[in-house]
Amino acid sequence: xxxxxxxxxxxxxxxxxxxxxxxxxxxxxxxxxxxxxxxxxxxxxxxxxxxxxxxxxxxxxxxxxxxxxxxxxxxxxxxxxxxxxxxxxxxxxxxxxxxxxxxxxxxxxxxxxxxxxxxxxxxxxxxxxxxxxxxxxxxxxxxxxxxxxxxxxxxxxxxxxxxxxxxxxxxxxxxxxxxxxxxxxxxxxxxxxxxxxxxxxxxxxxxxxxxxxxxxxxxxxxxxxxxxxxxxxxxxxxxxxxxxxxxxxxxxxxxxxxxxxxxxxxxxxxxxxxxxxxxxxxxxxxxxxxxxx
Amino acid sequence: xxxxxxxxxxxxxxxxxxxxxxxxxxxxxxxxxxxxxxxxxxxxxxxxxxxxxxxxxxxxxxxxxxxxxxxxxxxxxxxxxxxxxxxxxxxxxxxxxxxxxxxxxxxxxxxxxxxxxxxxxxxxxxxxxxxxxxxxxxxxxxxxxxxxxxxxxxxxxxxxxxxxxxxxxxxxxxxxxxxxxxxxxxxxxxxxxxxxxxxxxxxxxxxxxxxxxxxxxxxxxxxxxxxxxxxxxxxxxxxxxxxxxxxxxxxxxxxxxxxxxxxxxxxxxxxxxxxxxxxxxxxxxxxxxxxxxxxxxxxxxxxxxxxxxxxxxxxxxxxxxxxxxxxxxxxxxxxxxxxxxxxxxxxxxxxxxxxxxxxxx
Ligand SMILES: Nc1ncnc2c1ncn2[C@@H]1O[C@H](COP(=O)(O)OP(=O)(O)OP(=O)(O)O)[C@@H](O)[C@H]1O
Ligand SMILES: [Mg+2]
Numbered sequence: 001x002x003x004x005x006x007x008x009x010x011x012x013x014x015x016x017x018x019x020x021x022x023x024x025x026x027x028x029x030x031x032x033x034x035x036x037x038x039x040x041x042x043x044x045x046x047x048x049x050x051x052x053x054x055x056x057x058x059x060x061x062x063x064x065x066x067x068x069x070x071x072x073x074x075x076x077x078x079x080x081x082x083x084x085x086x087x088x089x090x091x092x093x094x095x096x097x098x099x100x101x102x103x104x105x106x107x108x109x110x111x112x113x114x115x116x117x118x119x120x121x122x123x124x125x126x127x128x129x130x131x132x133x134x135x136x137x138x139x140x141x142x143x144x145x146x147x148x149x150x151x152x153x154x155x156x157x158x159x160x161x162x163x164x165x166x167x168x169x170x171x172x173x174x175x176x177x178x179x180x181x182x183x184x185x186x187x188x189x190x191x192x193x194x195x196x197x198x199x200x201x202x203x204x205x206x207x208x209x210x211x212x213x214x215x216x217x218x219x220x221x222x223x224x225x226x227x228x229x230x231x232x233x234x235x236x237x238x239x240x241x242x243x244x245x246x247x248x249x250x251x252x253x254x255x256x257x258x259x260x261x262x263x264x265x266x267x268x269x270x271x272x273x274x275x276x277x278x279x280x281x282x283x284x285x286x287x288x289x290x291x292x293x
Numbered sequence: 294x295x296x297x298x299x300x301x302x303x304x305x306x307x308x309x310x311x312x313x314x315x316x317x318x319x320x321x322x323x324x325x326x327x328x329x330x331x332x333x334x335x336x337x338x339x340x341x342x343x344x345x346x347x348x349x350x351x352x353x354x355x356x357x358x359x360x361x362x363x364x365x366x367x368x369x370x371x372x373x374x375x376x377x378x379x380x381x382x383x384x385x386x387x388x389x390x391x392x393x394x395x396x397x398x399x400x401x402x403x404x405x406x407x408x409x410x411x412x413x414x415x416x417x418x419x420x421x422x423x424x425x426x427x428x429x430x431x432x433x434x435x436x437x438x439x440x441x442x443x444x445x446x447x448x449x450x451x452x453x454x455x456x457x458x459x460x461x462x463x464x465x466x467x468x469x470x471x472x473x474x475x476x477x478x479x480x481x482x483x484x485x486x487x488x489x490x491x492x493x494x495x496x497x498x499x500x501x502x503x504x505x506x507x508x509x510x511x512x513x514x515x516x517x518x519x520x521x522x523x524x525x526x527x528x529x530x531x532x533x534x535x536x537x538x539x540x541x542x543x544x545x546x547x548x549x550x551x552x553x554x555x556x557x558x559x560x561x562x563x564x565x566x567x568x569x570x571x572x573x574x575x576x577x578x579x580x581x582x583x584x585x586x587x588x589x590x591x592x593x594x595x596x597x598x599x600x601x602x603x604x605x606x607x608x609x610x611x612x613x614x615x616x617x618x619x620x621x622x623x624x625x626x627x628x629x630x631x632x633x634x635x636x637x638x639x640x641x642x643x644x645x646x647x648x649x650x651x652x653x654x
Contacts, residue, residue, distance in 0.1 A: 184378035187345050192392040192439070193366035202395075206382045 029055065034268075038065050038261035045257055065258035066266075069250070072259060074238065075266055078246040083270060085160045085242060086223040092165045093219050094212060100166070101174030102200050106186060116175065123168045128229065134163060135233055155237045160230065164223065170215050177211035178204065213281035224271060243267040295356045295369075295446035295479050296321055297342070302351040304337055304503075311337055313503040314351070319481065319496075324473050326490045327483045328526070329500035335483040338500070339449050342481065343372050355446055371440035375452040377432040379424050385435050386420040392443040410441040413475065414468075430461045437469070441476065450482040454489065462486070469493065487529060491515070499523050521644045524574045530605060530617045533580075535573040536646070539565060547643060549573055553610035555589050557638045566645040574642040577605065577619035580634050588633025592616055597626035608632065 032055050037045045039061045048054045069075060103109075104116050138153040153159040181204065189199045205212075228244040235241055246267075250260045297319035304312035312334050319325050327335040340346040342353060344365035353360045360368050371392075379388045387394075389410055390403045398406075411417045414434045424432055433453055440448055453469070454462045470493050473480055484490055490497050491511045499506040499514065499522070506526075507519045518524035524532050537549040540556060542565065549571055550556035565571055583589075592608030604620045618634060626632070 182376065182378065184374045184376050185380060187365075188372065188374060188378035188436075188439075189380075189391070190345065190365045191343055191370060191372045192443070193395045194391075195366070195395075198395055202391075203380060 031268075034261050035265050038258065038265045039063070040065075040258060042256060042258050045261070065256075065262035068256065069259040069262040069266070072256075073246050073249040073263070075246070075263065077239070078241055078243045079267060079270065081157075081240055082224055082227070082242040082244075082267075085157060085227070086220055088157070089161050089164050089223050090216055090219045092161070093167070093170055094215055096166050097170040097215065098174045098205070098208070098212075099200070100171050101178055102196075102204060104171075104175055105178040106199070106204075107196065116171075119168050119171055121168075123172070131229060131233065138163065138234065154234050155240055156235075157240055159234045160227070160240070160242065163230075164227075167219075170219060173211055173215050173218075174208075177208060181207060210281075210284060213278065213284070217278060217281070220274060221271070296354075297447060297479065297481070298352075298354040298357075299338075299342075300352045300354075302338070302341065302348065302353070304334070304341055304346065304349045310349075311503050312341070312349075315500075315503070315505055317498060317505065317508065319479060322477045322479055324480045324482065324493055324495045326494035326497050327481065327500055328485070328487070328490045328497060329506075330526075331485070333500045334503040335500055336451050339372075339451050339481060339483055342368075342447070343370050343449050344368050345372075369446040370449055371443055371445035371447075372449040372451065373433070373436045373440055373453045375455055377424075377429075377436045377456075379432055379435050379439065381424050383423075384420065385416070385422050385424070385427070385438075388424070388435050389420075389438045389442050391439060406442045406444075407438075410438040413441065413472065414438050429457050430465060433457065433465065437472070441472075446479065448478055448480040450480065450484075452483055452485060455485060462489075466492065487527060491527075497527075499526060501526075518574075518642060521572065521574070521647060524642055524644065528576055528578075530577045530619060532574045532576050532642075533616050535575065535610075535614065535616075537571050537573045539569050539571050547571070549643065552612040553590055553614065557589060557641075559638050559641050559643045561643050564643060564645050568646060570646040572644045572646055574644060575636050576640070577617045578621070579640045580618040580620075580636045582618075582620065582624075583633040583635040585633055588635055590616065590634040592618065592632050592634055594626045594628055594630045594632060596628055597624075599623055599625075606632070 036055055036057050037048075039057060040048065041060055041062075041064070044059050048059070053059070104112055138159050140151065141153050143150050143153060143156075143158065153162075185203055185207075186199055189203050194202065225244070227242055231240075231242050231245050232248075235245070247260070247263065250256055250263055297317075299315055299317040302312055302315040302317075303310065315338065317325075327338060329335055337346060341348050344360070344363060344367075348361050355368060355370075380391065383391070386407055389407045390398075393403045393406065407420070408417070411420055414437060416431065416434055416438065419427065419431060419435075424435065427435065433456075437453070450469075454465050457465060466489055469482075473493070482489075482493060494511050496508060497511055497514055498508050501522055507514060507523045509517075509519075514523055514527055518527065518532075521534070525534070535551065535554060537551045537554060540548040540550060542548075542561065545560050545562075546558040547561040547565060548556050548558050554573070559573065561571075590610060592606075592610055595607045595609060597607070598605045601623060602621065604622065604624045604626070606618045606620070606626050608616045608618065610616050616634075618632075
């Protein structure tokens with residue numbers, strides 16, 4: 001309105017920025033604390049927590065924690081393991097879940113609604129309840145490798161990947177998105193002579209950018225950040241261990257907090273890199289899950 | 294170019310039958326238009342021909358070959374949708390070449406056919422644009438181009454112009470007419486718009502509730518509607534229906550009249566059912582004003598619409614029934630004024646009485 005003076009508007013803008021900054025700070029504090037602390041010796045780290053110094057790189061700053069952390073655990077190996085498991089799972093997940101959703105939405109076969117309902121119902125089952133049965137199951141599964149058939153999947157990458165590829169949430173995301181695609185586009189493609197697979201590849205997938213981003217982001221974060229219980233019980237050898245289980249190396253009899261912080265800082269690097277890479281897709285995908293685009 | 298034959302076509306969605314036995318033959322290069330009220334099954338019929346909807350029973354032949362169980366891609370038909378349905382992630386060129394790309398045509402063939410279609414539709418300058426950069430009319434042109442490029446046996450259009458504004462619709466209507474002449478192709482066209490139906494069609498199929506009410510050339514249907522429904526459906530404003538008593542029948546003529554209408558002789562076309570009642574249809578355009586006291590009907594004006602070239606007058610007759618007259622000149626009518634009306638009985642239509650009058654008006 002014309003009556004609102006420039007000064008007034010400026011004030012309001014300032015207030016808005018102040019609020020946003022405050023919110024950003026609240027979310028940044030733990031991260032800043034983690035990074036800053038990773039450069040401090042344990043004693044100073046603990047005593048600093050009682051003051052704002054906890055968030056400032058002051059006092060006895062060094063890389064000692066990092067050297068120690070690397071001596072204690074094969075961090076590079078853990079990170080490679082996690083990245084490999086995450087990337088493979090995400091790619092396969094997007095492929096298989098989108099194919100499943102495509103079939104649920106576009107193909108007509110009896111029982112598809114019942115099956116979809118059953119799949120969605122699995123959303124409410126916490127993983128902890130099926131962990132043990134699943135463990136027994138995978139410990140007996142065969143695998144055809146270089147040396148012929150081997151039994152049992154424990155201590156492998158595949159045991160960390162295959163059970164996680166298809167999940168109800170990802171299927172659901174794709175189903176919802178596909179349902180909103182204009183039906184005539186699919187029909188036009190059919191009349192134009194496209195096979196179902198062609199329609200999947202040339203029409204549906206190229207139009208699925210937003211849901212691909214959402215699915216990839218949610219799945220990556222889950223696979224990299226939250227994979228703890230499962231690898232803990234199925235992977236005993238160090239060679240296939242992911243980062244979250246690796247954290248256990250630092251919680252021995254005496255907890256080395258500085259090293260924990262150094263380790264956490266290191267393993268956050270891929271996540272932050274991924275976030276920066278996907279920032280725009282990330283924001284728009286969060287926006288689009290709430291608001292129908 | 295192709296012939297099309299539908300035999301006892303039926304379609305049910307679950308338990309509801311929506312197409313209730315349609316028989317239709319469409320010749321080489323014919324332009325056939327489906328019209329009918331909303332929900333009568335026009336789109337469903339078209340989709341059954343395209344293969345997007347399966348045929349519950351009956352047969353579909355294209356060029357003498359039964360197509361019932363072939364998927365859309367093997368029927369060699371092209372379809373243009375009301376919502377255009379062009380692919381938003383492809384350029385105009387890619388959209389138009391889509392069918393050829395799917396069929397693995399050579400680059401050269403694609404180039405040549407797209408160029409040809411673009412020339413016909415005058416959109417060479419748009420080929421490298423994306424659909425989001427096009428107007429509604431241009432988008433529909435792309436959809437038509439996509440259909441042309443594949444040189445299909447039959448073109449199917451489902452209300453292709455109804456998302457366009459009036460002026461553009463007229464342009465595109467003429468273009469589709471021209472296109473039909475140029476390509477000499479068999480076309481089946483669904484529309485709500487009477488003008489489109491009358492101007493484009495070689496043959497109009499009037500549908501109601503999943504049944505064919507009448508098939509014929511636009512002028513046949515207009516001048517000689519076979520039943521009340523068709524009589525009331527075609528023409529705007531729609532035909533007046535007078536409930537009349539049949540006084541005598543002599544040869545091909547019946548003498549009819551009622552409290553408002555002085556007795557006249559009208560051809561009965563064997564449509565009377567012997568009840569002594571009938572319905573007389575008179576087109577508003579066939580009515581003229583007469584000198585006072587010399588009219589066949591006396592109307593009291595309720596209100597008049599002056600359109601410049603035409604004056605449409607809503608009236609009430611002596612028996613309290615409504616009557617509309619359209620005079621092809623600009624005239625002033627005052628509400629309450631009485632007007633003597635005449636019409637040529639040869640241009641009136643007699644129908645057996647039925648409850649259909651309600652659904653028509
Ligand atoms: N997939 C479907 N499932 C159930 N009923 C359907 C389906 N498609 C169409 N119908 C029904 O079939 C009837 C005919 O529909 P259709 O779309 O063919 O009508 P239309 O003549 O094209 O109407 P409009 O002029 O409004 O486009 C309608 O009663 C509609 O509700
Ligand atoms: Mg329709």
